[in-house]
Amino acid sequence: MxxxxxxxxxxxxxxxxxxxxxxxxxxxxxxxxxxxxxxxxxxxxxxxxxxxxxxxxxxxxxxxxxxxxxxxxxxxxxxxxxxxxxxxxxxxxxxxxxxxIESAPETEEEATVPAHSEERRLRVSPAARRLAKIINVDLSTITGTGPLGRITKADVAAAEARKAQPKEAEEPQISNMSISVPAAHPSATSKKVSGMRKVISDRMFASLSQTAQLTLQATVDATELIIFQKKAREAYPINDEVRLTITDFIAKAVINALLEHKRMNSLYEGDTITTFDEVHLGIAVALDEGLVVPVIQHADKKSLSAISREIRSASKKARSSELSRLKLSGSTFTITSLGTYGIGFFTPVLNPPEVGILGVGTISEQPVYIDGELKRRSLLPLSLTFDHRAVDGAPAAAFLATVKANLEAPFKLVL
Structure with a gap:
């Protein structure tokens, strides 16, 4: 059989x-x-x-x-x-x-829905129905691309994108002018967006279209942090699990700041803002086929070395196709870094329903005036994107200032 x-x-x-x-x-x-x-x-x-x-x-x-x-x-x-x-x-x-019975509705999500003057049966995934409700899209106007014409979340996102496009103006009456259409380039290749790339595409579009995102930037004097990190690595036995990287210190600085500024440790879902006492920290990991965000559960209860161990383990599993063994949901705040690519300030995109994400740039050596003297310092750029629906500018700025202060006094992170 x-x-x-x-x-x-x-x-x-x-x-x-x-x-x-x-x-x-x-x-x-x-x-x-x-x-x-x-x-x-x-x-x-x-x-x-x-x-x-x-x-x-x-x-x-x-x-x-x-x-x-x-x-x-x-x-x-x-x-x-x-x-x-x-x-x-x-x-x-x-x-x-x-x-x-395959053609019959399997759940109440697929019940008969009136469509204008006639009635037709809509097969809608629960995720698509939720998204349509949030962005106010009429499901009866969408043609589903899923099995048996089922409307998927991607169909709803595509409908919203078409709705957002400006209507074409009436064609002007222009004489003695021809319109040329570029021919397909022989060296170009086309590939339908699918798999992880399609999921990321839909999530990023939904993130930017459903939230009020604003980005604040701050520069950290990381000179003392780098010195402290080097001393800590010398004192701590280096192994495959713990290496105490700058990312580990940033994670700990963010965790401590979230405990002090709990509004940034929230989720915005529907009309509800849920604020957490514990921190579940997401660490973005770049893969060849896209981006995943492993989650460190109850990060506020863990030491710097424990956080370092989990970040390193999650990165290894993500890059060695062990994603099924990772916790990839339930984060309350995310850190993403482009420092290894030489990028300074940038605009990270929120990971909904979180209300905050911190972007980390590359550390650079720059001359800085300190007490009237020009000195060489190591500067670290930070970019905080937050959802202005849930958090105002002043509380977000206060949170970023605390992260900066934590990193400029690194000894606090191990107390």
Whole structure:
């Protein structure tokens, strides 16, 4: 009897996943444990392994299809076997019943919705319905691109983007003028946006369109921090888990500042602002295919060395395709860095529903006047983006000033 390849649940908030790429074709033989299809969720991308050995007899979800968790993507069976067929050649009644009710709404999310003068059945993912409600998009005007015409979150985001575009002005009457259309360049390549890139695209668009983002900047004199860090590394035995990097000190400085300025340690969801007493810190990690944000849970309860250990472990797991073992949700504030690329100040984009994200630039040596004397100092640029709906400019500036003060007196971070 054919075995289903099921869309798995890869996170607490996951309701559906997207097919990124089939690694096997219909009719190909597969071994148990062999990767057959690549999928992605809001957070991660991973390859699914064959649950049994056999032939990939059917593919029911194509590339870029959005599939609810628990639903089949394809089937593995014996050569010549059909989906739903029992070993004795009879049909599986369960499969027949599922096929018979496939067109009916599975949940109240897919109930019949009136569309202008006629009624049509809308199949809407819960995530798409929530987004449509937030940005005030009429679902009845959207054509779904998911399985059976299901409206996905990406469809809603695309509809909002079209709505935001200015209407074309009437074509002017211009004589003796021709309009040239550039031909496709022979060296150019086109690729449909999918997988992790598609998820990041949708999330960044939603972040900028649904929040009131403002960025403040500050320069930290990191001269004493660098000296302190070097001494700490000399005193602390260096190993693969703890190296006490500048990022570790920045993380600790942010955690301490969040405990003092709790308004920055909040989530803005719907019409509710939830402020946390504990800090769950997100650390952005860049991958070849995109960006992920592992979360250090209860970071406020951990020492500098423990934070260093978790940051290093999370980075290694993220870059070695162990994303499924990482906690990628539940953060209350995020740190992102472009320092290794020589970037100074920049504008980080919020990771909703968080109300704050700190961007870290590269440290540079610059001359600074101190008490009338020109001295060489190490300067660290910081960029704080915050949601002005939840936090005003003065509290955000006070938080950034505390982070700066913490880093300029690094001994406080180990007390």
């Amino acid at each position: 054919a075995v289903e390849i099921i869309m798995p649940k890869m996170g607490m908030g996951m309701e559906e996943g997207t097919v990124v790429e089939w690694l096997k074709k219909k009719g190909d033989p597969v071994k148990k444990g062999e990767s057959v299809v690549s999928i992605s969720s809001d957070k991660i991308e991973k390859e699914l392994e064959a649950p049994e050995e056999g032939i990939l007899i059917e593919i029911t979800a194509g590339i870029d299809d959005v599939v609810a968790i628990g639903q089949p993507l394809g089937y593995i069976g014996a050569p010549g076997e059909e989906v739903g067929e029992r070993p004795d050649g009879s049909k599986d009644e369960t499969k027949q019943r599922e096929a018979a």
